[in-house]
Amino acid sequence: MARSKGLSTVQRILWVVGIVAAALIATGVGLAIQRNLVTAKFEPIATLPPAIVYNLDLASSDIKTAYSQLEQSYIALAKNPADVDAALSRAKAFLGIKDTARAILAYQWVARQYPSNVQSWVGLADIYATVGRIDDAKTAYQNALQLEPNNSAVQDKINKLGGKS
Numbered sequence: 001m002a003r004s005k006g007l008s009t010v011q012r013i014l015w016v017v018g019i020v021a022a023a024l025i026a027t028g029v030g031l032a033i034q035r036n037l038v039t040a041k042f043e044p045i046a047t048l049p050p051a052i053v054y055n056l057d058l059a060s061s062d063i064k065t066a067y068s069q070l071e072q073s074y075i076a077l078a079k080n081p082a083d084v085d086a087a088l089s090r091a092k093a094f095l096g097i098k099d100t101a102r103a104i105l106a107y108q109w110v111a112r113q114y115p116s117n118v119q120s121w122v123g124l125a126d127i128y129a130t131v132g133r134i135d136d137a138k139t140a141y142q143n144a145l146q147l148e149p150n151n152s153a154v155q156d157k158i159n160k161l162g163g164k165s
Contacts, residue, residue: 066096084114091123103127111143118144122154134161 070093076086091106104127110120125140141158145151 063097066093069093069096084110084117087113088117088119088123091120095127100127100131104131111140115143116147118147118151118154121147122157125157129157129161137161 069089073086073090073093076083077090080086087106087110091103091110094100094103094106104124107120107124107127110117111124114120121140121144125137125144128134128137128140138158138161141154141161144154145158148154
């Protein structure tokens with residue numbers, strides 16, 4: 001049997017799966033695998049984005065609270081995408097579950113959508129400082145200070161970063 005030129009059946013299936021996965025990610029729909037740590041059984045579950053799932057029965061109360069906050073922020077944003085408080089709550093919840101990368105993205109999104117929101121700039125700068133992105137932190141603090149020139153807390157944070165780079 002002559003092999004046809006082009007993609008094999010397996011390659012075609014993988015290509016389709018890749019397209020579907022990309023579409024799900026682009027639309028914010030996630031599918032996670034929850035592992036039951038007691039029985040070591042894997043069960044697929046649909047989740048709100050992002051697909052961060054683990055056994056909450058084993059989590060600390062702070063983590064449970066952060067996940068609850070994260071879920072509530074996604075619900076609020078689904079109802080009203082312009083809800084700045086929900087967007088900030090989402091960023092803080094990512095910090096609560098120790099997901100620094102998504103917290104940075106969430107604060108960046110708020111700062112882009114609402115550049116006059118001081119909380120977004122300060123939150124973003126705080127995370128940048130924590131992860132060692134000192135120049136980015138200074139820039140974000142400066143943006144906050146331009147919005148509130150008399151904010152002594154922000155000025156103190158800039159001064160503390162002064163010797164670092």
